[in-house]
Amino acid sequence: MKKFSSKAIIWFLALTFGVSVFVFGFSVGRSSAQEGIEAKLDIFLQVLDIVRNDYLDKNIDGTKLVYGAIKGFLAALDDPYTRFMEPTAFKEMQIRMKGAYSGIGIYIGMKEKQLSVISPIKNTPAAKAGLKPGDAIVTIDGKSTVDMALEEAVSMIRGPKGTTVKLGIFRKGAKASKEYPVTRDNIKIEILEEKQLSKDIDYIRLNTFENQGASIQIEKKIRAASTNGSKGLILDLRNNGGGLLQNAVEIGSMFIESGPIVFTVDRNGNKESLDSSGGVIWKGPMVVLVNEASASASEILAGALKDTQKATLVGTKTFGKALVQNVRTLSDGSAVLVTIAKYLTPSGDDINKKGIMPDVVVTLTTAEAESLGLLGDDPNPKKDPQLRKAMEILRKEISGRAEL
Numbered sequence: 004m005k006k007f008s009s010k011a012i013i014w015f016l017a018l019t020f021g022v023s024v025f026v027f028g029f030s031v032g033r034s035s036a037q038e039g040i041e042a043k044l045d046i047f048l049q050v051l052d053i054v055r056n057d058y059l060d061k062n063i064d065g066t067k068l069v070y071g072a073i074k075g076f077l078a079a080l081d082d083p084y085t086r087f088m089e090p091t092a093f094k095e096m097q098i099r100m101k102g103a104y105s106g107i108g109i110y111i112g113m114k115e116k117q118l119s120v121i122s123p124i125k126n127t128p129a130a131k132a133g134l135k136p137g138d139a140i141v142t143i144d145g146k147s148t149v150d151m152a153l154e155e156a157v158s159m160i161r162g163p164k165g166t167t168v169k170l171g172i173f174r175k176g177a178k179a180s181k182e183y184p185v186t187r188d189n190i191k192i193e194i195l196e197e198k199q200l201s202k203d204i205d206y207i208r209l210n211t212f213e214n215q216g217a218s219i220q221i222e223k224k225i226r227a228a229s230t231n232g233s234k235g236l237i238l239d240l241r242n243n244g245g246g247l248l249q250n251a252v253e254i255g256s257m258f259i260e261s262g263p264i265v266f267t268v269d270r271n272g273n274k275e276s277l278d279s280s281g282g283v284i285w286k287g288p289m290v291v292l293v294n295e296a297s298a299s300a301s302e303i304l305a306g307a308l309k310d311t312q313k314a315t316l317v318g319t320k321t322f323g324k325a326l327v328q329n330v331r332t333l334s335d336g337s338a339v340l341v342t343i344a345k346y347l348t349p350s351g352d353d354i355n356k357k358g359i360m361p362d363v364v365v366t367l368t369t370a371e372a373e374s375l376g377l378l379g380d381d382p383n384p385k386k387d388p389q390l391r392k393a394m395e396i397l398r399k400e401i402s403g404r405a406e407l
Contacts, residue, residue, distance in 0.1 A: 070087065070337070073087045073339075074086070074087050074152060074154070074155070077152075077339070078150075078152050082326075082342050083112070083113040083152065083153040084113075084153065084324075084326055084328055084340065084342050085328070085339075085340065085341045085342045086152060086153055086154035086339075086340050087154060087337065087338075087339055087340075088154060088337060088338045088339075088340065089158070089337050090335060090336035090337050092154070092158055092161075093332070093336065093337055093338040094336070095161060096338075104161075104189075104190050105161065105162070105163060105164050105187060105188070105189050105190065106160065106161040106162065106187055106188075106190055107127065107128045107129040107132075107160060107161075107168065107185045107186075107187055107188075107190075108123060108124040108126075108127020108128055108129045108130065108188075108190045108192075109121075109122070109123050109124065109127070109129040109134065109160070110122045110123075110124070110244030110245075110296075110298070111153070111156060111157065111160070112153070112244075112298065112322070112324060113153060114139075114322075117139050117148075118139070118140045118141075118148040118151060118153070118156055119137065119138065119139050119140065120134055120135065120136055120137065120138040120139075120140065120172075121136060121244040121296050121298050121322060122136045122242035122243070122244045122296040122298075123135070123136075123242075124190065124192055124210065124211070125193065125210065126193070127188070128185045128186055128187060128188050129185060132183050132184070132185045133183065134170070134172065134183060134185070135174065136242055136294070136295060136296035137174075137175060137295060137296070138172045138173070138174050139172065139173040139174070139180075140156070140170055140171065140172060141171045141172070141173050141180050142169075142170070142171030142180070142182075143156060143159045143160060143168065143169070143170060143171070144159065144168060144169050145169065145171075146159070154340075161187070162187050163187065164187055164188050164189055165186065165187065165188075166186070166187050167184050167185065167186045167187070168184075168185055168187065169182050169183070169184050169185075170182070170183045170185060171183075192210060192211050192213065192214060193210055194210060194211060194214050194216065194217050194220050194221075195207055195208060195209045195210060195217070195220055195221055195224065196208045196210070197224045197227075197228075198381075198382055199228075199231065199233065200237070200382065200384065200394065201394075202232070203232065203233055203234040203235060203401060204233060204234070204235040204236070204237065204394060204397055204398075204401075205228035205231070205233035205235070205236050205237070206236075206237045206239065206382050206390075207221065207224050207225070207228070207236070207237070207238055207239065208239040208241075208382070209221060209238065209239065209240055209254075209301075210242075210243060211243060211244070211246050212243065212245050212246030212247050212250040212251060212300035212301065213245075213246030213247060214246070214250075215247065215250075217246070217250045217254070218249075218250050218253035218254050221254055221257075222257060222284065225257060225284050225285050226284055228285075229285065229287075233287070234287050234288070234401045235287060235288045235289070235290075235397035235398070235400065235401050236285060236287060236288070236289045236290075236397075237289075237290050237291075237292065237390070237393045237394075237397065238290070238291045238292070238314070239291075239382070239390075240291060240292060240293050240297045240301040240304065240305055241292050241293060241294040241296065241297060241318060241389075242294065242296040242297070243296070243297055243298070243300075243301040244296065244299065244301070244322075245298045245299025245300040245301050245302070245324065246299065246300050247300060248265075248277075248300060248303065248327070250300060251264065251265070251300040251303040251304045251307075252264045252265065252277050252279075252280075252303075253280070254304055255279060255303075255304050255307045255308065256279040256280040256281065256282050256283070257282060257283060257284045257285060258283060258285055258289065258308060258311075258313045258314070259279040259283070259307060259308070259311050259313055260279065260281060260283050261278065261281055262276075262278060262279060262311070262349065263276040263277065263278050263279075263307075263349045264277050264278065264279055264303070264304075264307045264349070265277050265303045265306070265307060265346050265347070265348065265349070266347040266348075266349070266351070267327050267344040267345070267346060267347075268344055268345050268347060269343060269344045270343070270344075274347075275344075287401075288396075288397050288400035288401060289308070289313060289315070289397075290314060290315050290316075290317055290393040290396050290397055291304075291305050291308055291309075291314045291315070291316050291317070292317055292318050292389055292390065292393060293305050293316055293317075293318040293319070293321050293359065293361055294318045294319045294389075295320060295321065295358070296322060297318075297321040298321065298322035298323075298324045299322075299324045299325070301321065302321045302322065302323075302324065302346075302354060302358070302359055303325070303346060303348075305321065305359055306348035306349070306352065306354060306359050307348065307349055309348075309359065309361075309362065310348050310349040310350040310352075315362045315363060315393075315396055316359070316361035316362045316363070317361055317362070317363045317365055317389055317392050317393050317396065318361050318364070318365060318389050319361065319364060319365070319366055319367075320358040320360050320361070320364075321354070321358040321359045322358055323354060323355060323356045323357050323358035324355065325345055325346040325347075325353070325354045325355040326342045326344070326345050326346070327342065327343055327344035327345065327346065328340045328341065328343070329341055329343045363392060363396070365388050365389045365392045367388060367389065371386075371387075371388060
């Protein structure tokens with residue numbers, strides 16, 4: 004244990020206060036609200052003094068106390084996406100952005116204040132263990148997830164290859180929760196998959212927006228589809244938990260000639276438009292498949308394509324995560340992910356906690372979902388009603404254009 008020295012106390016206060024100023028957006032001595040924060044910090048100092056002088060264990064781990072305090076006051080914002088990442092966790096996140104990391108292969112989020120599975124990633128331990136989109140995670144290694152911060156859950160779930168984490172899962176329709184032991188492994192995310200479903204319809208499944216090369220890879224596939232004579236395109240965003248905003252904007256620019264892909268609105272109501280770059284490479288009929296596990300960047304892209312009438316959305320309502328996080332690196336290699344704005348679709352719709360309703364709603368029965376597997380290992384319209392409907396829509400559009 005590290006000795007909690009006077010120097011550590013000063014550093015603790017400086018860091019805590021500095022991050023507090025960042026989160027609330029005030030500078031020292033510039034507002035009455037800031038004076039209120041300083042008054043509460045006096046209470047904090049009193050508690051700190053009590054712990055330092057009276058707590059049974061004199062050897063207090065200063066770093067642990069600092070990190071715990073930061074996590075605590077960020078949790079008080081009641082925003083699961085504003086969170087603190089310790090140095091190791093932040094490094095792992097940076098590695099994950101490059102497409103590989105160690106863990107179980109799962110996207111998680113908060114749904115109605117319940118820690119939930121957004122989507123397992125194909126061919127990962129989470130998928131092989133049988134976890135499904137919409138599963139409620141009620142315990143992690145026996146610890147209840149009630150009031151658990153998102154980052155704490157992420158830290159508990161990830162870990163070295165070969166180790167096991169036990170997730171208590173409550174599934175809709177079940178009478179009780181069930182424990183799933185999942186053995187961690189190295190995770191390599193396949194960004195996308197492509198298949199020509201017929202001589203004139205091409206299918207691309209985009210699995211993640213997290214990888215920094217996602218837009219480059221999908222551009223190659225779209226150009227190839229066009230070269231091969233495809234007249235219709237199906238873009239499958241089902242079970243895509245999102246990722247980088249820039250990927251959504253760059254991919255949207257491949258279909259939308261001009262204008263906004265998405266709007267962001269900050270705390271002061273300032274509205275910024277992230278516009279198409281104009282590099283359109285596909286102008287033919289298009290269908291986008293979405294479901295309740297399509298989140299974040301998936302919703303940005305789907306919303307833009309729907310609002311600009313560049314694609315017909317088919318499936319079920321999306322997840323409803325439309326907040327902008329900014330990553331601020333701190334001096335010790337840790338980081339704060341702080342919500343700084345919300346997204347609006349090009350038509351001005353706020354979809355956070357609401358999701359996007361597709362143009363054509365096609366639900367899957369439990370049996371159909373089970374038969375398809377996680378993402379539909381082999382896209383087959385005969386087994387997949389949503390994909391079948393997409394094919395029907397495209398054939399009509401292709402036929403109509405041919406008649407003209």
